[in-house]
Amino acid sequence: MHLHKYEKIWLAFGVFALIIFLSVVGVSAFHQGNTPSGGHMTIDPEKVRETAPFNEPGLHKKEDGTYEVSMIAMAFGYDPAKLQVPAGEEITFTLTSEDVTHSFSIVGTNVNMMAVPGQINHRTHTFDEPGSYLVVCNEYCGSGHHFMSTEIEVIQQ
């Protein structure tokens, strides 16, 4: 088989680039221990309400002084439906869905998670300003999708 000089050069370049990229991924995964984001936290989607922390939806203070909000998305709303959280405190939202895929997106913040049945998602946020924050579902989830919203009341302590 005859290969043109340029073909050989590009072939060598391609193989070289492949080795570099695979090495980067390999070192990152096996040496530095990086894994795909989100972890692999799963629950039985049939038993959401019997599984901690979703057996008690709402705001909880953790031992380290930060807060956790356990939140269930469902057609077509959220549990808890009313939520008050303190301003200036670190709040971790822990989210799942008990029926179909929804989302939990707090307008005006970087909190934007998918709520997937059987999966647990986390996002930490600190509300600097007190006020009312709109939460919407931005995954199409059925006939009531565009009514699916709630509000978070951020209060000054």
Ligand code: CUA
């Ligand atoms: Cu829930 Cu769209």
